[in-house]
Amino acid sequence: MGSAAHDLTHSGGESAVAATEDQPVSTGQCVDPLGDPFLRTRFALPARPGTFLPRHRLNQHLDQALRTPLAMVNGPAGAGKTLLVADWAAGLEQPVAWLTVEAEGKRPGMFWAYFLQAVRAGGRTLPEGVGGPTDADHVDQRVLSAIAENLEAAGPALTVVLDEYERVTAPEIADQLEFVLRHAGQGLHLVLVTRTEPMLSLHRYRAAGELTEIRDAELAFTPEEAVALLDLHGLTLSLAAARALVERTRGWAAGLRLCALAARESPDPAAYLKEFEADRSTIADYLLGEVLKRQPEQTQDLLLRVSVLDRFCPDLVNSLTGRDDAERILTDLHRDNAFVERLGHSWFRLHPLFGEILRTYLRVHRPGLESELHLRAARWLRQAGSLPETLAHGAAAGDWDFTAGALVDDLAIGQFFTGLGSDDLTGLFAEMGPEATSPATDLVRAARDLARSDFQHGLAHLRDARAHPATDAGDPAAVQLSCALLEALAARLTGSPALAERAAETAEDVRPELPPHLLDKHPELPALLLTHLGSTRLWAGRFEDARVALSQVVGAPGRASTVLAREESMGHLALIDYLNGWPAQAEHKALEAVSETERYGLSPPSGSGIGQVVLAAVAVDRDELGRAEALLDEAAELSVAPHDPVTAAGRAIVTARLQLARGNAPAAVKAADPDVSAAVASPWADSHETLVTSAAHLAEGRPEQAADMLRQLADDQPSCAVEAARIQLAVGNEEAAVDLLDRVPAAGRPGPAVTVRATLVRAQAADAAGDADAAHRLVAQALLDARREQLRRPFLDAGRWIRPLLVTAPLNELAAGWLTPGSSTRTGPAGSQPLPLPIVVEDLTTRELEVLQRLAQMMSTQEIAADLYVSVNTVKTHLKSLYRKLVVNRRSAAVRRGREMGLL
Amino acid sequence: MRYEIRVEGHMSETLAKAFPELEYVLMSGQTVLFGSVVDEAQLFGLLARCQSLGLRVLEMRQTPE
Numbered sequence: 001m002g003s004a005a006h007d008l009t010h011s012g013g014e015s016a017v018a019a020t021e022d023q024p025v026s027t028g029q030c031v032d033p034l035g036d037p038f039l040r041t042r043f044a045l046p047a048r049p050g051t052f053l054p055r056h057r058l059n060q061h062l063d064q065a066l067r068t069p070l071a072m073v074n075g076p077a078g079a080g081k082t083l084l085v086a087d088w089a090a091g092l093e094q095p096v097a098w099l100t101v102e103a104e105g106k107r108p109g110m111f112w113a114y115f116l117q118a119v120r121a122g123g124r125t126l127p128e129g130v131g132g133p134t135d136a137d138h139v140d141q142r143v144l145s146a147i148a149e150n151l152e153a154a155g156p157a158l159t160v161v162l163d164e165y166e167r168v169t170a171p172e173i174a175d176q177l178e179f180v181l182r183h184a185g186q187g188l189h190l191v192l193v194t195r196t197e198p199m200l201s202l203h204r205y206r207a208a209g210e211l212t213e214i215r216d217a218e219l220a221f222t223p224e225e226a227v228a229l230l231d232l233h234g235l236t237l238s239l240a241a242a243r244a245l246v247e248r249t250r251g252w253a254a255g256l257r258l259c260a261l262a263a264r265e266s267p268d269p270a271a272y273l274k275e276f277e278a279d280r281s282t283i284a285d286y287l288l289g290e291v292l293k294r295q296p297e298q299t300q301d302l303l304l305r306v307s308v309l310d311r312f313c314p315d316l317v318n319s320l321t322g323r324d325d326a327e328r329i330l331t332d333l334h335r336d337n338a339f340v341e342r343l344g345h346s347w348f349r350l351h352p353l354f355g356e357i358l359r360t361y362l363r364v365h366r367p368g369l370e371s372e373l374h375l376r377a378a379r380w381l382r383q384a385g386s387l388p389e390t391l392a393h394g395a396a397a398g399d400w401d402f403t404a405g406a407l408v409d410d411l412a413i414g415q416f417f418t419g420l421g422s423d424d425l426t427g428l429f430a431e432m433g434p435e436a437t438s439p440a441t442d443l444v445r446a447a448r449d450l451a452r453s454d455f456q457h458g459l460a461h462l463r464d465a466r467a468h469p470a471t472d473a474g475d476p477a478a479v480q481l482s483c484a485l486l487e488a489l490a491a492r493l494t495g496s497p498a499l500a501e502r503a504a505e506t507a508e509d510v511r512p513e514l515p516p517h518l519l520d521k522h523p524e525l526p527a528l529l530l531t532h533l534g535s536t537r538l539w540a541g542r543f544e545d546a547r548v549a550l551s552q553v554v555g556a557p558g559r560a561s562t563v564l565a566r567e568e569s570m571g572h573l574a575l576i577d578y579l580n581g582w583p584a585q586a587e588h589k590a591l592e593a594v595s596e597t598e599r600y601g602l603s604p605p606s607g608s609g610i611g612q613v614v615l616a617a618v619a620v621d622r623d624e625l626g627r628a629e630a631l632l633d634e635a636a637e638l639s640v641a642p643h644d645p646v647t648a649a650g651r652a653i654v655t656a657r658l659q660l661a662r663g664n665a666p667a668a669v670k671a672a673d674p675d676v677s678a679a680v681a682s683p684w685a686d687s688h689e690t691l692v693t694s695a696a697h698l699a700e701g702r703p704e705q706a707a708d709m710l711r712q713l714a715d716d717q718p719s720c721a722v723e724a725a726r727i728q729l730a731v732g733n734e735e736a737a738v739d740l741l742d743r744v745p746a747a748g749r750p751g752p753a754v755t756v757r758a759t760l761v762r763a764q765a766a767d768a769a770g771d772a773d774a775a776h777r778l779v780a781q782a783l784l785d786a787r788r789e790q791l792r793r794p795f796l797d798a799g800r801w802i803r804p805l806l807v808t809a810p811l812n813e814l815a816a817g818w819l820t821p822g823s824s825t826r827t828g829p830a831g832s833q834p835l836p837l838p839i840v841v842e843d844l845t846t847r848e849l850e851v852l853q854r855l856a857q858m859m860s861t862q863e864i865a866a867d868l869y870v871s872v873n874t875v876k877t878h879l880k881s882l883y884r885k886l887v888v889n890r891r892s893a894a895v896r897r898g899r900e901m902g903l904l
Numbered sequence: 905m906r907y908e909i910r911v912e913g914h915m916s917e918t919l920a921k922a923f924p925e926l927e928y929v930l931m932s933g934q935t936v937l938f939g940s941v942v943d944e945a946q947l948f949g950l951l952a953r954c955q956s957l958g959l960r961v962l963e964m965r966q967t968p969e
Contacts, residue, residue: 282913
């Protein structure tokens with residue numbers, strides 16, 4: 001990536017990418033967090049025109065920037081800052097990175113993505129690990145650390161110039177820059193070119209002698225310099241005349257230049273200069289008026305028209321003027337250093353000072369032309385393949401059919417769902433009124449509503465999009481593919497597998513009709529579609545089919561725009577593993593899902609939270625209940641689509657299991673209902689809900705109801721069948737239990753979470769039947785299987801019968817260190833640490849022991865509290881925890897158990 | 905809030921249109937822009953506009969309603 005971008009920066013005419021000369025975009029895979037290609041002109045040193053006057057004193061002062069971490073060139077528009085620094089930077093022997101800040105100054109994630117790209121364009125190869133932010137609004141601290149570390153470690157110091165830094169308005173960015181500056185040590189020289197005082201703690205840098213500072217007074221031209229400058233413009237001036245001129249303009253570069261131009265065009269330059277000195281108009285206004293009215297009419301017209309553009313090339317300008325003289329006029333203007341700056345690759349921009357004034361002139365002199373110009377620009381940019389600019393100008397023109405059509409035709413509708421650009425797109429289309437009725441505008445409305453989980457409106461707009469006859473404009477295949485994506489999402493959110501399959505088929509059918517380069521450009525589209533398809537299949541219980549779709553997403557090469565789809569797919573695959581009883585695999589995938597987003601510095605609110613739900617599920621299986629709860633809270637905060645059936649069902653199951661493990665049966669029953677409305681029932685979600693309810697009945701001493709519940713249970717889920725068997729056994733239906741176990745299909749390759757539980761049920765059955773040998777053997781097998789996965793829950797759920805077994809040899813050895821407190825680390829599996837949380841016969845804390853002793857003395861909770869000088873609530877907490885450790889639920893039982901164990 | 909912004913030099917009628925929300929008056933080598941300002945954000949926006957038009961701000965003050 002580094003070298004490709006490198007080629008693009010060093011401007012000059014001999015560009016290796018001449019074929020794309022008219023496109024302001026870089027080639028290759030470099031895209032910003034919104035998935036748009038970086039504009040290569042943003043990373044190029046602006047070219048110096050022939051009339052540029054190098055000023056030695058300033059270059060010399062700037063050389064000090066190579067000895068300080070921070071330099072700042074601060075002056076008003078038109079003070080000549082940019083060209084000064086560009087000229088200085090071009091002469092450096094050290095590597096230089098250049099970034100002209102634009103709108104990304106408002107959004108830290110975007111800013112750092114551009115910063116990183118500038119560093120790459122400056123020839124610095126950054127390791128793959130520096131993924132760069134993918135969220136437009138946030139940047140992860142790790143990304144900043146990685147940047148600083150890399151700058152500090154590698155090669156000669158890099159000089160990074162941030163031009164137009166006044167556009168950085170997000171206060172975080174200044175802090176982040178200071179952080180990088182501090183940690184990059186000698187590796188970074190930062191040069192800020194700005195009109196306004198930056199929000200950095202400049203006084204500290206100044207006091208430490210770490211700031212090179214050039215301000216307005218120093219930028220101002222001296223009379224001698226003014227003479228030299230005017231000489232470059234072909235005007236000879238006495239020093240005295242120059243002094244008067246400098247006084248009038250206060251040495252302002254733009255003022256002097258315009259003055260030179262106006263004087264040169266006038267019949268008597270000397271008289272003109274005299275007149276200017278005496279005039280009392282505002283300088284820029286007066287001079288611009290003077291210069292403009294002396295230009296040929298075509299030039300005046302061109303200047304007014306290009307004022308709607310941030311940057312332009314001759315062909316684009318011709319499309320605005322309807323003539324073909326742009327190249328000549330722009331070249332002339334640039335040579336005179338009047339109005340336009342050259343960005344390289346035959347791209348220009350208006351000098352920042354004049355853009356605003358010229359736009360005002362345009363509105364006054366050609367009312368109504370502005371939106372027409374935006375539309376022409378949008379049309380040209382669409383041809384050139386620059387989508388973001390097309391959309392911006394289309395929206396500025398208020399032509400929504402065109403703008404939405406451009407978005408859909410480009411296959412970019414998925415960007416509403418990548419969590420990155422959705423805000424920008426929503427903002428862009430915020431002004432769109434109901435009068436626009438093309439299918440594309442309905443698709444945009446549907447995407448906007450679905451992206452914020454507003455089904456009713458989203459689905460209605462989707463129906464409208466289908467109903468409207470296709471217009472001539474736009475590619476019907478693109479409309480169909482976009483429609484398919486939204487329908488797949490709608491199908492996922494409404495739990496309708498048939499709809500999802502149909503959407504996927506439509507997508508497959510129309511793909512061949514679409515230009516391959518567009519499909520390549522938008523990997524997020526198929527990734528999102530397959531994620532929705534996989535999620536819907538998973539909901540319907542078709543795990544293997546779901547896996548096929550989801551694996552395709554995960555297997556595709558990672559790109560910033562597909563991060564969310566990949567994370568979600570990985571999270572769904574993790575859920576499948578968990579439901580099949582493979583907690584370690586599930587945990588691995590869920591962690592991978594979470595770290596995928598972290599690698600890209602994606603901020604939490606973008607994730608779906610399914611990874612956290614799976615991690616919480618695994619934590620419950622391992623009896624790490626506090627951790628499980630924390631993860632569930634995290635998932636609840638993340639969830640951007642609270643009605644997504646799969647995530648909601650997953651969260652319901654885990655929350656219910658957590659409550660069961662805590663002994664809170666009513667809460668478990670309440671939590672088990674995922675509260676989603678889906679077209680099709682989900683077998684696993686229903687089974688788990690039934691099971692939790694049944695287990696809750698059992699826990700509360702209602703075995704009949706528990707057994708009744710199980711009759712409603714479909715038997716296609718191995719994990720559910722095994723747990724049902726445990727409940728049947730607990731309520732005394734041994735035959736039913738063994739029968740259930742025998743029917744568990746082996747073909748599904750159930751994992752240890754299932755097999756351990758199954759083995760324990762068999763062991764319990766054997767124990768009840770008095771077959772002690774078999775019970776021993778089976779428990780040993782369960783311990784062996786469970787140890788690697790740290791599966792503690794099944795043993796805790798097994799009931800009281802297992803406890804005597806666990807203290808006998810050799811089972812005590814197998815359980816020691818991870819399930820029971822034990823000194824034996826000898827038998828622990830290699831590489832795994834004995835866990836700090838011994839469970840079954842967990843030691844009581846001193847405080848819990850004190851509470852237990854007072855329980856034995858028949859003291860009430862209040863009395864214990866008073867006696868121990870603690871609050872009643874604290875005593876209750878101790879009670880709860882000692883009940884749990886002693887596996888009892890009443891005081892008398894706790895005392896009895898305490899006596900049995902010799903604690904009292 | 906009402907504000908007036910005093911800038912150096914006489915603004916042309918065209919340039920004054922860059923501040924459609926304000927009235928203006930020319931006096932002794934200066935232009936005074938005045939009118940009501942919604943909030944501070946707008947105030948800073950006006951200042952930034954002055955800067956990007958190359959205007960030199962001499963004074964800015966709040967005036968009684």
